[in-house]
Amino acid sequence: MSIEKLNECIKSKKANHSRSREVIYNLLLNSNECLSVSQITKELSQTYPKKLSLNSLYRHLNFFIESELVIVIQDDYKRAYYHLKENNPMFFNICTNCTNIKKLDYKEISASSEFIDAEFITIHKKCEKCKQK
Ligand SMILES: [Zn+2]
Structure with a gap:
């Protein structure tokens, strides 16, 4: 898993490059555990200088899921957690x-x-x- 995979998807989907999307992807890339939206927001506030709306965050996460780069797991309260997709189950x-x-x-x-x-x-x-x- 690397940033190249994201770049391939951006190319094939003809999506615009987005610095915030890249930052979120890197966050997931460097985390072995799955992250909730609130954990991602917290991490971003420490590493990413610009303010990212919750809407944009969800848009980026959905882009990852549609591109099959990320999986989403739900806990018993239907809270979503995100993890980079790996080659093995x-x-x-x-x-x-x-x-x-x-x-x-x-x-x-x-x-x-x-x-x-x-x-x-x-x-x-x-x-x-x-x-x-
Ligand atoms: Zn427990």
Whole structure:
């Protein structure tokens, strides 16, 4: 995954280059965890000098999803989390207690199973923090 992939999509969709779109993409590129809109907004306020409207943020995120660059995961409250699409299926755990979403490292399973063509798989169980309570 790299910024070139984004540039290819911009070219094929004949979209205009946008500095803010690139910044959001880089944010997702550098994050191993999935990010909610409020997390993205918070990160942007620290790294991106211009103010970006929520509308524009959603427009950029939808562009990524339409271009199949990004997947969107919803928690039990229908809150959306965004993660860059990877070549292998991705596994996410949604905590049944606090709904925290964490990416899991399940390479062994994905390489040898019927899940091979899944975009992503969500598992519902208590996260480590909630298990200790
Ligand atoms: Zn939890």
